[in-house]
Amino acid sequence: MTASPAPVISEGYRKQQQELHLNPDYGVASIGFAGLVAQVLSRNGAKTLSDYGAGKQNLRKALEARGVEVGYAAYDPAFPEYGEPQPADLVCCIDVLEHIEPEFLDNVLSDLERITVRHGFFSVHTGPAGKVLADGRNAHLIQQPIAWWRERLERHFAIEHLVEAPGGFFVIATPRPD
Numbered sequence: 158m159t160a161s162p163a164p165v166i167s168e169g170y171r172k173q174q175q176e177l178h179l180n181p182d183y184g185v186a187s188i189g190f191a192g193l194v195a196q197v198l199s200r201n202g203a204k205t206l207s208d209y210g211a212g213k214q215n216l217r218k219a220l221e222a223r224g225v226e227v228g229y230a231a232y233d234p235a236f237p238e239y240g241e242p243q244p245a246d247l248v249c250c251i252d253v254l255e256h257i258e259p260e261f262l263d264n265v266l267s268d269l270e271r272i273t274v275r276h277g278f279f280s281v282h283t284g285p286a287g288k289v290l291a292d293g294r295n296a297h298l299i300q301q302p303i304a305w306w307r308e309r310l311e312r313h314f315a316i317e318h319l320v321e322a323p324g325g326f327f328v329i330a331t332p333r334p335d
Contacts, residue, residue: 162271163264166234170258173290174235183288184212186252186280190327191219194278197329198227198247201276207232207245209269210253244272250279254306255286255297255325262299262309270313273332277314280327281306 166174177183187194187208194216198206204227208216211231220227230243250269257265269277283303286296303319303326310316314330 163267165257165261165265165268167258167261171234173292174256176291177288177296178212178235180288184252185215186282187212187216187249188219190249190251190278190280191216191223193327194247194249194251195220195223195225197276197278198225201247203246203275204228205230205243205245205247205274207243207248207272209233209242209248209250209272210256211236211239216249216251242268242272244274246275248273248277250277252280252282254279254281255283255299257299259299266309266313270332273314273330275331276317277330278327279310279330280322280325282325284324 197203206227207230208214209232211233214231217229217231230245231239232242233239248269254262254265282297283306284297284300288296290296303321307316307319310328310330313333315333316328316330318329320327
């Protein structure tokens with residue numbers, strides 16, 4: 158698999174993310190979505206999962222704890238040892254998009270589009286985070302309403318389901334037809 162065609166993070170922000178991930182309470186949102194992800198995998202017959210913004214791979218751990226067997230690939234620029242993002246039947250991007258530097262959001266969405274073979278499961282928190290970056294910014298660099306996010310996602314995906322949740326939403330999406 159070739160590298161992402163465009164940058165998805167600045168070097169300074171990558172270092173801040175690496176520092177944040179030292180906190181055991183950072184990057185745990187995917188655990189709460191594991192049951193729903195397991196259902197999406199099962200209902201769609203997905204055999205492979207790409208966890209985009211995997212952090213400490215808590216989604217993999219939570220799925221394994223549920224007995225879910227799936228070919229798992231992790232990607233997170235804060236963990237270069239994971240390698241490049243891999244195409245998969247189901248691409249999960251959980252509590253990640255709101256953390257993206259605004260100037261790189263389109264590149265990240267294009268990257269997600271590039272690797273989503275059948276379905277995408279993307280969750281977004283629309284308000285401020287409880288954590289602050291070392292430079293004083295809120296950890297949610299993009300705080301926008303659902304309509305704003307939907308417009309951007311629909312440039313890359315067909316949205317099958319959009320579900321509002323406390324503080325944000327999640328979507329199940331498919332690649333846009335060519």
